[in-house]
Amino acid sequence: MRSVVWFRVQDLRVSDHGPLSDAVDGGAVLPLFVIDPARFTPERVAARPHATQFLVDSLRALGERLESLGSQLVVVRGRSVEVVPRLADAWRADRVLAQRRTAPAARARDARISAALGDRFRLYGGETLCPPGSLRTTAGDPYSVFGAFKRKLVKQVVVGQPLPAPWELPPVPPDVAAQSEALPTCAELSLDRNAQLLAGGERAAHARLRRFLEGPIERYPDRRDRLDAEGTSRLSADLAHGTLSPRQAWVASLEASPAGAAGQRFREQLLWREFAYSTLWDRPEVLEHPFRPAFEGFPWQGDAGLFDAWREGQTGYPVVDAAANELRESGFVHNRARMIAASFLTKHLLVDYRRGEAHYLRYLTDGDPPQNNLGWQWSAGCGCDAQPYFRVFNPMTQGERFDPEGAYVGRWLPALRALPARFIHRPWEAPANVLDAAGVRFGQTYPWPVVDHAFARERFLWTASQHLRAG
Structure with missing residues (x-):
């Protein structure tokens, strides 16, 4: 029996891999990865640089692991809805095994492949x-x-218990191996490697x-x-x-x-x-709409300048700006910082949560639509089991509570690194001599706050209450 094991971008491992474990017991194993050209266009790579680097590294690691087991990752370019059925027939495969996906687009794609392959296509849990x-x-x-x-x-x-990795795998038949292409590299994708990113691979x-x-x-x-x-x-x-x-x-x-x-x-x-x-x-519609219908048509008012200040770390609120820099530079944001930054964008600046959600998905190495969406809707107060809309994080007290010595802000916001801890989350309260000693000059080395906290809080609460009352 010939089994195609179709690896996808969400299951890049050989241990606890249901399709691979099942295939090992059934004869020839053909590990496949399909490179959709649309995923590696210059525009797509530029749109998700950190996740792309992690993916490239993880694919290389998967290929090396399969080779150590006596097999190889067969890489083919094309659209999977066309490539997978075609290769299944060309390779005389009895089965095509893959891990079930949750994303709406992936489910639609799998439905088309299932229609083409019938009972030869089998999906497994694992995600x-x-x-x-x-x-x-x-x-x-x-x-x-x-x-x-x-x-x-x-x-x-x-x-x-997790499934163990196979001890060994049968070699890929020469006629199949000959069709494999090289995996993409960061250099080929014109992607500058970021040394701060986590290493990919199992x-x-x-x-x-x-x-x-x-x-x-x-x-x-x-x-x-x-x-x-x-x-x-x-x-x-x-x-x-x-x-x-x-x-x-x-x-x-x-x-x-x-x-x-x-x-x-x-x-x-x-x-x-x-x-x-x-x-x-x-509820796949949550990727486009608020989970709570009452928030449909919410009057988000934040302009492009405010959004740009938020994403560039120029809001004048240190913990918010540190989170923005951490995201851009490292591809990661601490979960507490994500909540603070998301609350600030949506409630202080009245910017649509979907803009922040898309920005995070662009730069996060762990950009995962289900969790990213849940987190942003939770912070905005419009999601599934979200925090109450009237809970507005105070960025100063949040910073003082969870970064009391200012180490986080100092790491990701060098302009404020020399400020004493008592002022680092409220630099505008520091005396002139303290600011001078720390090299902080408002409007030059660090911006004034783009909005007053108390005003922004009351504005959001009034806007939300009026909208929800009218709805």
Whole structure:
């Protein structure tokens, strides 16, 4: 039996890979990756530089791992809806095996391939702990409250042991191997490598998981929100690209911290990921519209200049600007900083959350539409189980609470690095001699705040209350 194992950009690993494990037991294995030319156009690469570098590295690592097992990754260019059925016939494949996807466009594509291949096309779980859309309320409806969703999943879903990686794989037949093309490189894509980005690939993902479980997880509950500490797992990009499966992260954390609060809080974050995927599965329209219909047509007023100031780190609010710089330079933003920055854009500046969502998707290495969308709608107050719309983060007090010594701001906002901690989140309150000593000159080295916090808060609350009352 010949089995095509179709690897995609969300399952770039050989361990805990259902399609690969199933194929190994059935004869010839043909590992396939289809390069859609549209993904690697100059415009697309420029639009998502950090995720592209991580993808290129992860593909190279996957190819090397398959070669170490005696196989190879067969790379073919073209549109998958055309390439996969054509190659399945040309290679006389009995089966085409792939991991099920949640994104609406991917589901539509898989439906077309299924129509072409019939029962030769088989999809497997692996992107999530349980199939998206499989959990329902007692009334049979999708969940819209995370707490109830979490309780149902923990009660009903048994997370099994991850599948081991194959010991070896049969060689790819010469007639198939001859059709393979080279994987793209950053140089070929005219993409300057960013040394600050996380390394891609399955081995790097498991190294990050081990590092987290050997230390930071024990203080996860009290340090995960600290901007100035290495208190998070940094596994988001690995989960987004499938160099690590959610089941591997879940089981490993359970073994490292079976009953402690630390492991439970970390696994709760994995359940938020499940909630995001389930929400997108049941309500794909959330990628274009607010989850809460009452927010449809909300009068976002923020102009282009305010949005530009926010994305360039020029709002005059240090923790917001530090988050903007961290995103552009490293392809990552601490989750607490994401919430602060998103709240500021939508509620202080009245800029449509979808503009911020698109900007984050462009620069995040872990740019994952289900979670990115859930996070932005949560911050804007219009999403599924979102924070109340009237909760407006105070960027000064948030900075002082989660970056008390100013280490985070100092790292990503060098213009304020020399300010004493007591002023770094409120530089406009510093005396002139302190500003001079720190080299801070408003309007030159650092901008004045683009909006007054108290005014912006009241403006948003009034705007939102008027809109919701009218609706």
